[in-house]
Amino acid sequence: MKKIPRMTVAVLLLALLLSMVGCGASDGKTHLSFQIWDTNQRDGMKAMCDAYTAQHPDVVIDVQVVSWSEYWTKLEAAAESNTMPDIFWMHTNQLLYYADFGMLADVTDLYDDVESGYYQNHFSDISLGNVSGSDGHYYGVPKDKDIGVLVYNKEMFDAAGVAYPDDDWTWDDLTDASQKIYDATGNYGYLAYLDDQLGYWSYVYQNGGYILTADRTACGFNEPGGKEAMEFYIGMQKENWCPDQNFFTQNGAGATFWSERGAMFMEGSWSLLGALRDHPEMTGKWDIAKLPKSPNPVSTPESLDKDGRACMSNGLCYATGAHGKNLETVKDVLKYFGTEEAQLIQGQSGAAIPAYLGTEESWRVAFEQYGNPINVDCIFEQFDYAIQVPYNSASPRWKSQVLDVLTQIYAGNQEVASGLDKMTETVNTETAKKLAGN
Amino acid sequence: MNKKMSAAERREENWGWFMVAPTIIGLFVLNIWPFIQTIYTSFCEHLGFGRYKFIGLQNYIDMFSTPEFWKATWNTVWFCFLTVPVGMVLALFVAMLLNTKVKFKGGFRTIFFLPLVCAPAAVAMVWQVIFNGDSGILNQMLGTHIQWITNSKTAMVAVAIVSVWSSVGYDAVLLLAGLQNIPKTLYEANSIDGAGKIRQFFTITLPMISPSLFSVLIMRLMSSMKVYDLIYMMSDDTNPAMADMQSLMYLFYRSSFVAGDRGYGSAIVIWTVCLILLVTLIQFWGQKKWVTYDI
Numbered sequence: 001m002k003k004i005p006r007m008t009v010a011v012l013l014l015a016l017l018l019s020m021v022g023c024g025a026s027d028g029k030t031h032l033s034f035q036i037w038d039t040n041q042r043d044g045m046k047a048m049c050d051a052y053t054a055q056h057p058d059v060v061i062d063v064q065v066v067s068w069s070e071y072w073t074k075l076e077a078a079a080e081s082n083t084m085p086d087i088f089w090m091h092t093n094q095l096l097y098y099a100d101f102g103m104l105a106d107v108t109d110l111y112d113d114v115e116s117g118y119y120q121n122h123f124s125d126i127s128l129g130n131v132s133g134s135d136g137h138y139y140g141v142p143k144d145k146d147i148g149v150l151v152y153n154k155e156m157f158d159a160a161g162v163a164y165p166d167d168d169w170t171w172d173d174l175t176d177a178s179q180k181i182y183d184a185t186g187n188y189g190y191l192a193y194l195d196d197q198l199g200y201w202s203y204v205y206q207n208g209g210y211i212l213t214a215d216r217t218a219c220g221f222n223e224p225g226g227k228e229a230m231e232f233y234i235g236m237q238k239e240n241w242c243p244d245q246n247f248f249t250q251n252g253a254g255a256t257f258w259s260e261r262g263a264m265f266m267e268g269s270w271s272l273l274g275a276l277r278d279h280p281e282m283t284g285k286w287d288i289a290k291l292p293k294s295p296n297p298v299s300t301p302e303s304l305d306k307d308g309r310a311c312m313s314n315g316l317c318y319a320t321g322a323h324g325k326n327l328e329t330v331k332d333v334l335k336y337f338g339t340e341e342a343q344l345i346q347g348q349s350g351a352a353i354p355a356y357l358g359t360e361e362s363w364r365v366a367f368e369q370y371g372n373p374i375n376v377d378c379i380f381e382q383f384d385y386a387i388q389v390p391y392n393s394a395s396p397r398w399k400s401q402v403l404d405v406l407t408q409i410y411a412g413n414q415e416v417a418s419g420l421d422k423m424t425e426t427v428n429t430e431t432a433k434k435l436a437g438n
Numbered sequence: 439m440n441k442k443m444s445a446a447e448r449r450e451e452n453w454g455w456f457m458v459a460p461t462i463i464g465l466f467v468l469n470i471w472p473f474i475q476t477i478y479t480s481f482c483e484h485l486g487f488g489r490y491k492f493i494g495l496q497n498y499i500d501m502f503s504t505p506e507f508w509k510a511t512w513n514t515v516w517f518c519f520l521t522v523p524v525g526m527v528l529a530l531f532v533a534m535l536l537n538t539k540v541k542f543k544g545g546f547r548t549i550f551f552l553p554l555v556c557a558p559a560a561v562a563m564v565w566q567v568i569f570n571g572d573s574g575i576l577n578q579m580l581g582t583h584i585q586w587i588t589n590s591k592t593a594m595v596a597v598a599i600v601s602v603w604s605s606v607g608y609d610a611v612l613l614l615a616g617l618q619n620i621p622k623t624l625y626e627a628n629s630i631d632g633a634g635k636i637r638q639f640f641t642i643t644l645p646m647i648s649p650s651l652f653s654v655l656i657m658r659l660m661s662s663m664k665v666y667d668l669i670y671m672m673s674d675d676t677n678p679a680m681a682d683m684q685s686l687m688y689l690f691y692r693s694s695f696v697a698g699d700r701g702y703g704s705a706i707v708i709w710t711v712c713l714i715l716l717v718t719l720i721q722f723w724g725q726k727k728w729v730t731y732d733i
Contacts, residue, residue: 073695080488097698101486194676246588249677250570396698403675404506411590411678437485 044351084321099133140317144352160184165289182241189241205310208297219427225298313386394434480704520598529609562671616650
């Protein structure tokens, strides 16, 4: 065995040490990381950060995009080891889980020195619902809001001689138009695919039903309004003008619409700019409308009296970890993100519809580069009767189980009525378990 | 024997330990310790963010009383039945063809090995297009209208086809190595004795490559029992046939990472490990009957 010269070992060790030291930044500035999941919004987020750092030259913010599929696994692992990014996007679906475990910094009093009731004055109830923990405190600064719209192909409507969807459209008009378009052009009508936020949720609420009660403790899938809506929504796939779930799983509703094989589908407001960019050949051929309303909503004490109209709305927020190293600086950044100025930058960049009341319409600017080809008005009008997406702290547990029952219903292995009973029971059991545990 | 080691010997031994230390530490930190943790986790309820509450056998009781779990176990076994025998026979067939004197042998070997080099995600995507019920090329060739991926009867078959397709090349290369180690003299002696090709196959080829076959069989069975990625990529949460193509590892993924129920997920993993252990033990016992290590 040859001896390794001491000198070599020493040099190697020194190199190792130096490389470790090299990792720390030493420009005297505070470096913050900002984690998001949507590449399309990176530029908008950067613009907002640049506006902040222009006023605070001692802060550097690095925007990092992590794909949605690994975002939550990574964030949870980071939370466990206390290495969360300084600022990150939070989703309604996950906020309660993180907040209830004390992982998120409480930002309720962030604006106390600016204005009392800042949050209530400048954000909608839905936005505030999306950032509230179970204790009623705010754990994030509202970022944006979204809504579902009916996207339709004008050429197919023209070919079938059917009038475009208008504000008074009901479910009956939707099915009538679908039948006529199918008969006249051979293309599919409304693409009723299995989805919650962009599918059955809206129908349930339009019909006077509910997924969760207002206090989010009980489920209403099998209440009369919900039941009727689910039967209608699932039943659409039995019509000749609507493909079945086999088709949607393999082809996707969006791809079917954009390849001009279907006349209508429900899409989220967040996808519209991307659609204009990705399908330039379709520009001018399509438009958007409000979701059709229920013709005969069931009236119950829990149902929201909205004349058969309802539309699910969700919103993200900016949050930070409760035990972050740069908490004071980060809070100042978050505070800026919730100002009118920052939200306007976000809107004008086309990233998303800002949550700050009064700045929503800044988002319209983004459509100018395409020549304003679609009726963006209907998006803003729908916010008048929007409903917060139904999540509670047990959502991660019941969501996949509910989906399992739904796929069984679509597969024909389960009756709708008994399936809804099963779904209701699942949600109630998981919610009760969660409530008992806390 | 109680011989004291000399200083030089001891130093050499220390160096030996030092050299294998990275591997041993890596094995312990990355494999053994997580495995012990998984066993412990399977007796716990995951409260969130790495906090666990010991609940004894509750996860196992829940698991064994869930039809979904038994369905997933059956799906996994069914997948093994679909892939292992067919895959082995095909691999052996391909290996034997590649071992004969054909033109462009190198080219053929490359082609059969190619699936292994392709990114699994790309493979799954291409096959999704092939299997598409409305515009897929497979239905057009067969003149059928089968919804391969979303029909509960064919979904697992479709996944099995892709699995066999992507593994045959690799298995064939392993078997080919075994085939090439068979001395030519055996065949010569055999044909002088008047044996035909078929008899040669059963009396010489098969016994001689049985060790290779055995290792391929074990590997193939283990990977089939752990099938997850193909199902994840070829299917979708909204697939009506999901219940019929959900393997144990897929159920584990959904429990642990979608529903966040890591305790229950760990119980599924332990069950799968036990199954694999059992199958492997049976095989090691069974190999005495058919694997020949020396002639």
